[in-house]
Amino acid sequence: MSTVVHRRLLTGNKAMAEAIAQEMERDENVFVMGEDVGAYGGIFGSAEGLHQRFGAERVRDTPISETAFIGAAIGAAAEGMRPIVELMFVDFFGVCMDQIYNHMAKIHYMSGGNVKLPMVLMTAVGGGYSDAAQHSQTLYATFAHMPGLKVVAPATPYDLKGMMVSAIRDDNPVIFMFHKTLQGLGWMDQLDYSVGHVPEEEYTVPLGKANVVREGKDVTIVGIQMTMHHAVEAANQLAVEGIEAEVIDLRSLVPLDKETILNSVRKTHRLLVVDEDYRSYGMTAEIAAIVAEEALYDLEAPILRLAVPDVPIPYSRPLEQAIVPGVKEIREAVEQLVRH
Amino acid sequence: MSIPLEKLKWMYETMVKIRLYEETMVQVYMEGKNPVFNIGAGTVPGEMHLAAGQEPAAVGIGAHLRKEDTVTASHRPHHNAIAKGVDLNRMTAEIFGKETGLGKGKGGHMHLFDTDVKFSCGGIVAAGVPHAVGAALAAKMKGKDWVAVAFIGEGAANAGAFHESLNLAAVWKLPLIVVVEDNSYGISVPKAVSTAVPFNAERASAYGIAGFYVRNNDPVEMYRVSEDAVKRARLGEGPALIEIETYRYLGHFQGDPEVYRGIDEVPALREKDPIVRVKSLLVEEGVSQGELNAMETRARSAVDEAYQFARESAYPQPGAALEDVFDLAAQ
Numbered sequence: 209m210s211t212v213v214h215r216r217l218l219t220g221n222k223a224m225a226e227a228i229a230q231e232m233e234r235d236e237n238v239f240v241m242g243e244d245v246g247a248y249g250g251i252f253g254s255a256e257g258l259h260q261r262f263g264a265e266r267v268r269d270t271p272i273s274e275t276a277f278i279g280a281a282i283g284a285a286a287e288g289m290r291p292i293v294e295l296m297f298v299d300f301f302g303v304c305m306d307q308i309y310n311h312m313a314k315i316h317y318m319s320g321g322n323v324k325l326p327m328v329l330m331t332a333v334g335g336g337y338s339d340a341a342q343h344s345q346t347l348y349a350t351f352a353h354m355p356g357l358k359v360v361a362p363a364t365p366y367d368l369k370g371m372m373v374s375a376i377r378d379d380n381p382v383i384f385m386f387h388k389t390l391q392g393l394g395w396m397d398q399l400d401y402s403v404g405h406v407p408e409e410e411y412t413v414p415l416g417k418a419n420v421v422r423e424g425k426d427v428t429i430v431g432i433q434m435t436m437h438h439a440v441e442a443a444n445q446l447a448v449e450g451i452e453a454e455v456i457d458l459r460s461l462v463p464l465d466k467e468t469i470l471n472s473v474r475k476t477h478r479l480l481v482v483d484e485d486y487r488s489y490g491m492t493a494e495i496a497a498i499v500a501e502e503a504l505y506d507l508e509a510p511i512l513r514l515a516v517p518d519v520p521i522p523y524s525r526p527l528e529q530a531i532v533p534g535v536k537e538i539r540e541a542v543e544q545l546v547r548h
Numbered sequence: 549m550s551i552p553l554e555k556l557k558w559m560y561e562t563m564v565k566i567r568l569y570e571e572t573m574v575q576v577y578m579e580g581k582n583p584v585f586n587i588g589a590g591t592v593p594g595e596m597h598l599a600a601g602q603e604p605a606a607v608g609i610g611a612h613l614r615k616e617d618t619v620t621a622s623h624r625p626h627h628n629a630i631a632k633g634v635d636l637n638r639m640t641a642e643i644f645g646k647e648t649g650l651g652k653g654k655g656g657h658m659h660l661f662d663t664d665v666k667f668s669c670g671g672i673v674a675a676g677v678p679h680a681v682g683a684a685l686a687a688k689m690k691g692k693d694w695v696a697v698a699f700i701g702e703g704a705a706n707a708g709a710f711h712e713s714l715n716l717a718a719v720w721k722l723p724l725i726v727v728v729e730d731n732s733y734g735i736s737v738p739k740a741v742s743t744a745v746p747f748n749a750e751r752a753s754a755y756g757i758a759g760f761y762v763r764n765n766d767p768v769e770m771y772r773v774s775e776d777a778v779k780r781a782r783l784g785e786g787p788a789l790i791e792i793e794t795y796r797y798l799g800h801f802q803g804d805p806e807v808y809r810g811i812d813e814v815p816a817l818r819e820k821d822p823i824v825r826v827k828s829l830l831v832e833e834g835v836s837q838g839e840l841n842a843m844e845t846r847a848r849s850a851v852d853e854a855y856q857f858a859r860e861s862a863y864p865q866p867g868a869a870l871e872d873v874f875d876l877a878a879q
Contacts (some may be wrong), residue, residue: 239689246648265689266689268720269714270716271715271716271719273713273715273716274679274714275678275708275709275712275713276677276681276709276712276715276716277678277716278678279675279677279679279681279682279709279713280678280679280682280685280713280716281678281682281695282679282680282682283618283678283679283681283683283684283685283686284682284683284685284686284689285682286668286679286682286683287618287666287683287686287687288681288686289685289686289689289691291682306672306675306709307675310670310672310675311672311675311679312672315661315668316656316872316873316874316875317654317660317872317873318651318655318659318661319651319654319655319661319663319668319872320648320649320650320651320652320653320654320655320661320872321652321871321872321875322651322661322663323661323663323668324875355873356873356874358874363879370707378581379875379877380874380875388625424696425606487565
């Protein structure tokens, strides 16, 4: 007897936009604003189809005034609205960081918990397509560093939808980072993992829970977004050599799911952390520090880190490929760890 | 005179309350800072920006506002807060850093949030204007006739947030009123040195919105101009920009040596005190000395009660510093 399983496949961007549409149907206080989120549907497709469906009142094109419209999202959220505001590229944070760092992140605390800011700031991150230093960063740690912001970075269409629903329903401000290359857009690299199974009905994926996407006994690899996918690919290659790597998709930087990482390290006794962000003071350092503090004696080898080596993202293809960790670097690092 | 007498009485009593509040703070702030001034010491530590002299801006428009209207203010927020009806006891407790404060002692004098009357303020110049834009947007999307008022200093009118916000509010026709309190100085730098136009109100034309300039710190004129701006905003006719020439009797902050202005300047400003002017108007309108005394006594009592409440309140437990980063009930 055979069973046919129907799997509904969506790209990352369609999964995100579906989550937003379903929440807009459910709650009239949810609305979207940002540059080119209207008829265009967001430069990276995050708002695809929303303007046509919900109109210009609830899906608002803004002027190129990030301070004003992110600040306006804060003001609207304080009034009980649930704005989703898009910062087109995370790299543009410089023109509006006061609103993000000093207001979005701090108002709840400074008000003694009295003011709630149920807002989502969605923003495109990541490189790998020669967009150079001002359009290719991830800046995970820049945002995760500031207390008061939840910071999530889903890597699959399933999580993009489920975590967007959770982010919209959360009463705290959430930075929702989506990776450009994982949106499944026709004009970028076509990656298998930018398309995936997404149920049509609404569901939530909790913020703050890492996901063990591949089990293994020899080494733990923690990655986020593209580096997690690279890690899975590296793990599959390493399996041929008889090395079984466990891969953790971090999914959320804040809150950080320490337990999933520590449990894995206690099992494998080896840790590699891989990041598409800068190396110093970043996610790899944070996770390495946590494991050193809480599971040092479970380790059988020094922790290894792979990240962008503290240089701006270069334009030329061979230069960019040289500094962003990929499958090959991960495989070599794991081999080094296991030999230790 | 075109102001309803009840409104004028409210303006007078509120101005007196603000003035008493600020003058009391001058004294309280120095407790524990003698003989050596240490900004971090005393009953009220930290920076202290007082608004004595700037009352007309707050009450002139405040007389037209309701509880449902939103107000955002600056680092110099007490007058705006009092005119909006912020809980004076909890506000003062917040400034004292007490657990009964509006923000449980986590905000302090520059970061006052009273959700009951929709008031907030902050320490970053011009940053509250976009928040007021958002409140105005929320009012419009909810189909309410609420307005949002952003108070800023004249120095803030050179910040990007001000210009971005006016453009956004104008293009979306939002019920936003920005009030520029021109007290002549951005800390020490005179307006003429920092600002390319003599009147920020002229900048309204750049955004196709109404601009008004109120001279001589005049509360009555501020009332009239605000009446028009608020009415138009409530009717959906879009934002307005009001600039008022006002006076800062005290330094930028307490402890400011004020080397940038002549010793005669403030006494000359005090000669034209707006509270005295409003009191004369009330007398002209036939308000009795007894009633004036009663208003002043009420104001004094409210201020005294607030300071007493703050003094008698407890400090927060140190462990509370770790709470309220996130809303944990949200999940």
